[in-house]
Amino acid sequence: MRLSRWATFGPALLLMLVLGVLPLANLFYTSFHTVTWAAGKATFTPAGIGNYLALPADPLLRAGFFNTIVFAVGAVGGQMVLGFGLALLCSRVTRGRVLYRAVFILPILIPGIVIGAIWKLMLNFDFGLVNQITDLVGMDPRNWLGDRQTALASVIAVDIWHWTPFCFLLLLAGLESLPQDPYEAAKIDGASWWQELRYITLPLMAPAILVTFAFRLVIAFKVFDEIYLLTGGGPVTATEVLSFTLFQRLFTEDREGYGSAMAVAIIFLCSLLLVVAVSVGRRSERAA
Amino acid sequence: MSRLWPRLFTHAALIAVGAIILVPVIWVVTAGFRTQISLLTGQFLFAPVLANFTEVLFSKTSDFLVNYRNSMIVGSASTVLCLTVATLAAWSLARLGWPRWVVHVFLGWALLFQMLPPLALAGAWYTLSRAVGLDNSFVGLILAHTVLNLPMALWLMGVFVREVPLELEEAARIDGASTFTVLRHIVLPLVAPGLAACAILTFVFSWNEFAVALNLTMKQTATVPVAIAKFAQDFEIRYTQMAAAAGLSILPALVLLLIGQRFIVRGLTQGAVK
Numbered sequence: 001m002r003l004s005r006w007a008t009f010g011p012a013l014l015l016m017l018v019l020g021v022l023p024l025a026n027l028f029y030t031s032f033h034t035v036t037w038a039a040g041k042a043t044f045t046p047a048g049i050g051n052y053l054a055l056p057a058d059p060l061l062r063a064g065f066f067n068t069i070v071f072a073v074g075a076v077g078g079q080m081v082l083g084f085g086l087a088l089l090c091s092r093v094t095r096g097r098v099l100y101r102a103v104f105i106l107p108i109l110i111p112g113i114v115i116g117a118i119w120k121l122m123l124n125f126d127f128g129l130v131n132q133i134t135d136l137v138g139m140d141p142r143n144w145l146g147d148r149q150t151a152l153a154s155v156i157a158v159d160i161w162h163w164t165p166f167c168f169l170l171l172l173a174g175l176e177s178l179p180q181d182p183y184e185a186a187k188i189d190g191a192s193w194w195q196e197l198r199y200i201t202l203p204l205m206a207p208a209i210l211v212t213f214a215f216r217l218v219i220a221f222k223v224f225d226e227i228y229l230l231t232g233g234g235p236v237t238a239t240e241v242l243s244f245t246l247f248q249r250l251f252t253e254d255r256e257g258y259g260s261a262m263a264v265a266i267i268f269l270c271s272l273l274l275v276v277a278v279s280v281g282r283r284s285e286r287a288a
Numbered sequence: 289m290s291r292l293w294p295r296l297f298t299h300a301a302l303i304a305v306g307a308i309i310l311v312p313v314i315w316v317v318t319a320g321f322r323t324q325i326s327l328l329t330g331q332f333l334f335a336p337v338l339a340n341f342t343e344v345l346f347s348k349t350s351d352f353l354v355n356y357r358n359s360m361i362v363g364s365a366s367t368v369l370c371l372t373v374a375t376l377a378a379w380s381l382a383r384l385g386w387p388r389w390v391v392h393v394f395l396g397w398a399l400l401f402q403m404l405p406p407l408a409l410a411g412a413w414y415t416l417s418r419a420v421g422l423d424n425s426f427v428g429l430i431l432a433h434t435v436l437n438l439p440m441a442l443w444l445m446g447v448f449v450r451e452v453p454l455e456l457e458e459a460a461r462i463d464g465a466s467t468f469t470v471l472r473h474i475v476l477p478l479v480a481p482g483l484a485a486c487a488i489l490t491f492v493f494s495w496n497e498f499a500v501a502l503n504l505t506m507k508q509t510a511t512v513p514v515a516i517a518k519f520a521q522d523f524e525i526r527y528t529q530m531a532a533a534a535g536l537s538i539l540p541a542l543v544l545l546l547i548g549q550r551f552i553v554r555g556l557t558q559g560a561v562k
Contacts, residue, residue: 009380011372011376012373013394015373015434016401018416019431020409020435023409024404026412027409093302096299100306103309104305104306105552105553111498111513113498120530121315121316121527121531121534122312129312161308218402218403221405225498225499228517229516243405246408247407247499250411259411266405267403267404
């Protein structure tokens with residue numbers, strides 16, 4: 001029994017220790033050092049908490065931090081509202097639901113980098129379909145991704161296109177698993193459509209909404225692939241997000257000590273955010 | 289029965305959303321069949337050409353066939369590895385009487401791990417694979433994708449494994465079945481649909497993964513997303529070829545969506561509902 005226990009759990013434990021815990025420990029260690037390379041060998045010079053102290057003054061990190069918050073709030077907020085509306089609509093149809101669902105989940109399966117490629121073409125100034133359509137309604141063509149005023153909004157719109165289907169799918173599954181009795185009781189009492197939504201659907205759906213929201217928020221904070229092709233963080237720092245700042249400092253500039261400190265800080269922030277989101281959600285759930 | 293007008297409105301709204309989702313994909317896929325001039329002048333009707341596809345697949349400037357093969361290797365290998373490890377561990381944690389704290393600490397860690405930006409770990413993975421001399425093989429990336437998808441697989445397989453009736457396993461034990469026999473002849477057949485759902489998602493996520501692949505691959509080992517990014521940056525104005533490459537790269541996802549929608553939906557929603 002003891003042997004088979006370890007034989008079945010061992011591989012997962014080993015994998016997580018070697019490829020999860022070890023790199024994280026390494027990251028933590030590196031973050032307190034300055035790394036210099038000479039003749040293919042790395043030298044670690046202790047830097048105390050110097051790397052961490054330098055973080056707040058980093059203009060790129062500031063831009064990344066600010067944009068990530070705008071991006072996450074805008075994109076996830078939009079996705080939740082649209083996804084919930086879509087799930088409500090879809091849950092009311094009986095014929096064709098499977099077909100609608102098949103179409104709606106398509107974007108989830110497309111590689112992020114290809115989403116970037118698709119929308120780079122769609123938003124192209126000269127021939128993009130978006131400018132062709134806005135031209136039809138008499139608007140001037142815009143350089144959506146190259147203009148500081150529209151770049152972040154465009155990236156958010158692309159992310160909404162990409163991930164609304166995911167919110168839709170999880171929320172639809174939630175709606176499909178709701179008990180039917182409260183609705184029948186409401187019908188007998190003559191409740192309106194809005195009352196049904198406000199007093200039955202929303203409270204019952206609170207856990208599913210919370211889980212979907214937390215899930216999405218975590219992924220939104222990691223956004224990298226789409227932005228890599230769409231704007232590369234530009235113009236200037238208009239669409240600079242945290243993952244991109246990390247990528248630039250850690251890999252493009254090879255500042256391992258400083259980049260590691262940034263990574264640790266981002267990880268810490270992410271965990272904090274999730275804890276806050278979940279506990280706020282729990283409280284509102286209890287109040288409802 | 290609901291009345292006619294609300295129903296019509298519902299379908300109209302859903303079809304409109306379907307169009308918003310499908311039109312960009314169709315537009316780009318058809319752009320792959322256009323000539324550059326046809327795309328730039330915005331002709332609505334055009335005579336389809338295959339030049340972009342032949343250029344992307346067989347020319348000297350792109351290695352798309354190689355990239356496709358690489359993605360297939362990494363995707364399949366990491367899927368098989370991830371599913372094996374995750375199913376064993378999920379079953380072990382659910383049924384072999386581990387102390388509660390072991391289960392909580394391990395699954396808690398998996399949840400935290402799932403939240404980390406993969407880029408934060410890519411540097412350490414690269415150093416590690418170079419230290420053991422695997423930096424120009426697929427092993428590093430396969431292991432990286434395995435561990436990246438492990439939390440999701442553990443979670444999903446945990447749900448499916450717990451659905452297997454405990455009485456069946458106990459009955460087999462009483463009849464003298466070994467751990468391996470129980471796994472092979474009772475657990476495995478019963479979690480097969482769950483495995484399918486998990487396999488499709490793991491494969492698709494590995495196929496799509498970019499940030500880690502970018503840092504762990506070289507020219508010969510580059511996967512499809514890495515190749516597309518490089519192509520887009522090197523030849524920014526070859527729009528129609530980029531469209532052709534984009535179309536080719538979503539092919540596996542389309543096939544999986546057509547044959548396995550049921551499993552994909554099940555996999556994606558299982559974690560949230562339970």
